[in-house]
Amino acid sequence: AQSVTQLDSHVSVSEGTPVLLRCNYSSSYSPSLFWYVQHPNKGLQLLLKYTSAATLVKGINGFEAEFKKSETSFHLTKPSAHMSDAAEYFCVVRPFGGGGADGLTFGKGTHLIIQP
Amino acid sequence: DTEVTQTPKHLVMGMTNKKSLKCEQHMGHRAMYWYKQKAKKPPELMFVYSYEKLSINESVPSRFSPECPNSSLLNLHLHALQPEDSALYLCASSQDFSSGQSYEQYFGPGTRLTVT
DSSP: OOEEEESOSEEEEETTSOEEEOEEEEOSSOEEEEEEEEOTTOOEEEEEEESSSOSEEEOGGGOEEEEETTTTEEEEEESSOOGGGOEEEEEEEEESSSOOTTOOEEOOOEEEEEEO | OOOEEEEOSEEEEOTTOEEEEEEEEOSOOOEEEEEEEOTTSOOEEEEEEETTEEEEEOSOOTTEEEEEEETTEEEEEEESOOGGGOEEEEEEEESOSTTSOOOOOEEOOOEEEEEO
């Protein structure tokens, strides 16, 4: 079984400052990990994914995440926040090579607030 | 084209009505999914179709009835819903999960359903 914990329900940063959204995972198999973003009243957009290749993953809109197996973490970062980054962010895990019949397991989400 | 489309965008229905939600993708994906998302919560998996066959039903009440007429289309038929069924219904698709590979899911914008 797999699970994911997003350590902060809300994160507030000033525009132009770094963003850090924290995620820890638990998986019986080598996991695939994803970050999705959801703007208000919209569907989910894939930001980036980790599937056992490079541990530092670059995504869209300047976001990146680092897979750390020893810490079972997959934190999302961005060097400089923009007002348009304000949204809900979901860390998602899925077993890799485990049949994948479980679908996606979502964290509870982190609401990112950008202060002008 | 990485687009998943959903119609309608908004739906208001009474508890005795019958309605359907529609989802379409033209990416050649063979796995399609329905999720339900309540306000300020992560999406919850409802159904999974693989190669047009229902492979996962997450103990969803029978008033929700999925259908996959072909590899590009996914419907969700609604009948005798309750007010607590009001939510955002998201459709997603991915290449396939049966091979053991873990492919990312692409989400549509959702249908906002209100049951009165």
